[in-house]
Amino acid sequence: MARTRVAPDFAVRRDTARCINCKACVRLCANGVHVWDEVAGAPVADESKCVGCHFCEEHCPTRALSIERAPAETTSGGHWTRSAIRGIGRQAETGGILLGAMGNDRPQMAYFDRLVLNAAQVTNPSIDPLREPMELKTFIGSRPDRIEIARGAGGRPRLGAPLPPLLEIETPIMFSAMSYGSISLNACRSLAGAAGEIGTCWNTGEGGLHPDLESCADRAIVQVASGRFGVTPEYLARAAAIEIKVGQGAKPGIGGHLPGGKVTEDVSRTRRIPVGSDAISPAPHHDIYSIEDLKQLIFALKEATRYSKPVGVKIAAVHNVASIAIGIVHAGADFIAIDGIRGGTGAAPSVIRDHVGIPIELALASVDQRLREEGLRHRVSIIAAGGIRSSADVLKAIALGADAVYIATAALVALGCHVCRTCYLGKCNWGIATQDPALTRRLNPEVGQTRAANLLRAWSHEIKEMLGGMGVNAIESVRGNRDHLRGVGLSQVELDLLGIKHAGSPW
Amino acid sequence: MTTRAPAPARPGPAAVVIDATGLHYRVLNERIHAAVAAGARSIVLEGVCGQRYIGDGLEGDLAIEVRGVPGSDLGAFMRGPRIDVRANAQDGVGNTMSDGLVAVHGDAGDIPGHSMRGGRVYIRGDAGYRVGIHMKAYGDEFPVVIVGGTVRDFVGEYMAGGLLVVLGLPGGHGRPPGRANDAGRLLGDFAGTGMHGGAILVRGAVDPRCVGREVAIDPAGPADLAALGRFLPEFCAAFGLDAAPVMAGPFQRLSPRSNRPYGALYAY
Ligand code: SF4
Ligand code: SF4
Numbered sequence: 200m201a202r203t204r205v206a207p208d209f210a211v212r213r214d215t216a217r218c219i220n221c222k223a224c225v226r227l228c229a230n231g232v233h234v235w236d237e238v239a240g241a242p243v244a245d246e247s248k249c250v251g252c253h254f255c256e257e258h259c260p261t262r263a264l265s266i267e268r269a270p271a272e273t274t275s276g277g278h279w280t281r282s283a284i285r286g287i288g289r290q291a292e293t294g295g296i297l298l299g300a301m302g303n304d305r306p307q308m309a310y311f312d313r314l315v316l317n318a319a320q321v322t323n324p325s326i327d328p329l330r331e332p333m334e335l336k337t338f339i340g341s342r343p344d345r346i347e348i349a350r351g352a353g354g355r356p357r358l359g360a361p362l363p364p365l366l367e368i369e370t371p372i373m374f375s376a377m378s379y380g381s382i383s384l385n386a387c388r389s390l391a392g393a394a395g396e397i398g399t400c401w402n403t404g405e406g407g408l409h410p411d412l413e414s415c416a417d418r419a420i421v422q423v424a425s426g427r428f429g430v431t432p433e434y435l436a437r438a439a440a441i442e443i444k445v446g447q448g449a450k451p452g453i454g455g456h457l458p459g460g461k462v463t464e465d466v467s468r469t470r471r472i473p474v475g476s477d478a479i480s481p482a483p484h485h486d487i488y489s490i491e492d493l494k495q496l497i498f499a500l501k502e503a504t505r506y507s508k509p510v511g512v513k514i515a516a517v518h519n520v521a522s523i524a525i526g527i528v529h530a531g532a533d534f535i536a537i538d539g540i541r542g543g544t545g546a547a548p549s550v551i552r553d554h555v556g557i558p559i560e561l562a563l564a565s566v567d568q569r570l571r572e573e574g575l576r577h578r579v580s581i582i583a584a585g586g587i588r589s590s591a592d593v594l595k596a597i598a599l600g601a602d603a604v605y606i607a608t609a610a611l612v613a614l615g616c617h618v619c620r621t622c623y624l625g626k627c628n629w630g631i632a633t634q635d636p637a638l639t640r641r642l643n644p645e646v647g648q649t650r651a652a653n654l655l656r657a658w659s660h661e662i663k664e665m666l667g668g669m670g671v672n673a674i675e676s677v678r679g680n681r682d683h684l685r686g687v688g689l690s691q692v693e694l695d696l697l698g699i700k701h702a703g704s705p706w
Numbered sequence: 707m708t709t710r711a712p713a714p715a716r717p718g719p720a721a722v723v724i725d726a727t728g729l730h731y732r733v734l735n736e737r738i739h740a741a742v743a744a745g746a747r748s749i750v751l752e753g754v755c756g757q758r759y760i761g762d763g764l765e766g767d768l769a770i771e772v773r774g775v776p777g778s779d780l781g782a783f784m785r786g787p788r789i790d791v792r793a794n795a796q797d798g799v800g801n802t803m804s805d806g807l808v809a810v811h812g813d814a815g816d817i818p819g820h821s822m823r824g825g826r827v828y829i830r831g832d833a834g835y836r837v838g839i840h841m842k843a844y845g846d847e848f849p850v851v852i853v854g855g856t857v858r859d860f861v862g863e864y865m866a867g868g869l870l871v872v873l874g875l876p877g878g879h880g881r882p883p884g885r886a887n888d889a890g891r892l893l894g895d896f897a898g899t900g901m902h903g904g905a906i907l908v909r910g911a912v913d914p915r916c917v918g919r920e921v922a923i924d925p926a927g928p929a930d931l932a933a934l935g936r937f938l939p940e941f942c943a944a945f946g947l948d949a950a951p952v953m954a955g956p957f958q959r960l961s962p963r964s965n966r967p968y969g970a971l972y973a974y
Contacts, residue, residue: 290973292973293972293973294973295971296971296972296973297972297973298972298973426821427802427821427823427840428842430783430821431783431785431804432783432784432785432804435783458966459965467844468844470844471823471842471844471845471847472842472843472844472866472867473843473844473867473903473965475965475966476867476902476903476965477902477965477966479840479866479900479902481840485817485820485839486779486797486798486801486817486820495778495798498758499758499759499762499779499782499783499801502731502732502735502758502759502762502763502782503762503763503782504763505739505763
């Protein structure tokens with residue numbers, strides 16, 4: 200292709216006084232930014248290829264490099280942003296759809312940032328979680344309408360009917376769906392290992408289960424998506440739970456395809472399709488055109504696994520999410536995962552990622568509210584996803600009604616991701632969103648497991664501290680308990696939708 | 707391409723008989739599991755009337771004969787068993803099936819062979835919409851769907867691998883051939899849209915107007931005829947048909963022009 204006319208996003212600054220011409224940057228940058236100039240006897244940079252992943256900057260032995268935003272000088276004002284102008288430039292050159300990765304990069308309102316949590320003062324004592332027990336254990340699944348008690352031999356009471364299967368997790372944070380193929384096997388190993396270490400779950404995404412990850416399957420939520428890649432009897436049998444993927448926050452209403460270039464020998468083995476063939480996930484499941492059809496698939500999966508594990512449904516947060524959630528509960532789902540407009544992806548049309556869907560906070564509050572009103576809340580667990588950045592976001596989501604949250608971008612950041620948002624290029628310098636062996640080697644799965652497990656441990660500690668501060672000793676006390684939340688600078692409509700009072704209002 | 711081991715024979719006189727009359731599918735399927743656990747390798751289901759998920763997730767060397775009309779998702783996620791249905795079947799026959807054989811003596815509803823990865827689905831009569839949608843092949847996993855009569859719109863949509871055959875024979879139960887649409891064609895509209903692997907073989911003429919843009923129509927070649935030679939005799943034997951006139955064709959092949967139909971969609 201001819202040299203692009205679109206100006207670079209980043210400026211690569213090299214302090215020549217520090218540079219020792221070691222060529223590390225030339226070897227390290229998978230995007231081919233740094234090249235060795237024989238004549239000058241020094242590296243030079245082609246900035247147009249730089250994605251701003253900061254790998255060279257962090258690995259330069261003399262810290263000679265800094266990657267900076269290129270000056271965004273245009274004569275136009277606020278409406279015609281640099282990204283709008285650049286996008287048109289690239290589309291004029293190619294006639295193609297603009298791709299994006301990771302979550303929404305527009306200044307979408309983060310309601311989490313307008314919510315504040317409560318703490319106990321004087322009237323009920325706060326609790327010190329370092330010395331007193333603090334329960335984060337969470338069960339995902341459906342609860343029966345009532346417990347049937349029967350009398351056994353000698354009149355001893357026993358359960359009159361079996362309880363539905365529940366997924367037990369030690370902390371209400373799980374790793375969200377990321378398929379092998381969209382991320383590297385070392386990244387999958389890191390997350391699956393960390394989930395086992397902490398006692399939570401990871402999620403296969405729709406890429407099937409790689410043989411190297413089978414030992415971690417007892418902590419895996421396996422996805423059944425519209426492409427049905429890798430969905431075999433043992434895939435279903437080994438899993439801790441099954442998730443039917445209907446939608447994803449980064450791309451509600453559309454399918455996806457893993458480009459044939461990324462379907463390597465090993466990826467092809469896991470997805471059960473030929474090498475080099477596009478892996479296409481249709482927009483809908485073609486056996487689901489209605490809630491009745493969804494029920495049929497949920498029960499096909501329950502029958503296939505003899506009702507031994509929870510079967511849930513993942514949807515994107517859209518305008519009528521509460522009614523959809525009601526339908527999903529009636530269809531027999533044991534959990535609903537809701538992914539908001541800030542949810543991430545390995546590749547999606549930017550226009551859809553940035554403009555379709557609603558924030559998770561509003562979706563969560565409305566779903567929890569409607570399920571309560573319909574008397575169905577106990578029948579299903581809610582998993583919230585889409586832009587969770589900290590333990591505070593986790594706790595706020597739980598107070599808004601979630602049973603647990605899914606994290607994905609945060610988990611990848613723990614592995615080294617710098618959110619350069621070019622996962623779809625397949626050249627992730629951090630060895631995460633790539634299948635290039637020279638790059639995936641950079642991510643040591645043992646180190647990755649430790650870092651991802653550390654993140655879960657750290658957030659769990661912080662949640663315990665916040666709970667202790669509120670004077671409660673179990674996450675259960677905060678679940679759906681919006682009295683623990685107050686809004687700051689929100690309109691009455693927003694407060695009503697979130698079901699909370701404005702900061703300054705008493706109990 | 708290789709074929710898998712032959713499916714187990716149909717249930718013989720030593721079969722375990724389960725009366726499905728009035729049973730909820732969950733009860734019926736538990737009885738099937740219990741029979742299999744007790745060592746049954748051959749099961750006859752009497753009085754089946756709309757029970758879903760028969761054979762769902764079942765594995766191994768096992769033959770089931772269904773008397774009556776089974777409900778949707780017959781043989782879903784199945785790997786290995788053979789199911790013979792002596793009547794019509796509903797939607798989703800062989801949905802996401804891994805291996806085994808389902809033979810339906812009458813007609814089948816929509817999406818037979820949906821996302822099927824291996825094994826065979828044989829339908830003696832006509833089938834509905836989206837037959838064989840998103841079938842895929844890998845290594846020695848090679849799914850085959852053969853429809854004796856006609857199919858409706860979107861046959862082989864997103865097809866990524868395997869073999870789909872439409873024969874246009876007179877219908878099951880001795881009926882005249884069904885009509886896929888008002889024009890009386892073998893295929894409905896939009897055949898093979900999004901197809902990026904595998905082949906659809908059609909016995910008779912194919913109207914190019916009913917075929918998706920990404921699909922090429924050619925006379926069947928020697929490799930296609932060899933593939934038919936592997937599966938059509940089994941199909942004909944399942945339904946007591948004479949294979950020679952069926953094999954005589956002539957067959958047209960629908961195949962994808964590219965295995966990357968959406969390769970040039972994005973701005974890089
Ligand atoms: S793409 Fe990454 S490694 Fe390459 S120059 Fe830019 S910041 Fe450095
Ligand atoms: S996973 Fe890799 S490519 Fe994707 S945003 Fe993170 S660093 Fe960039």
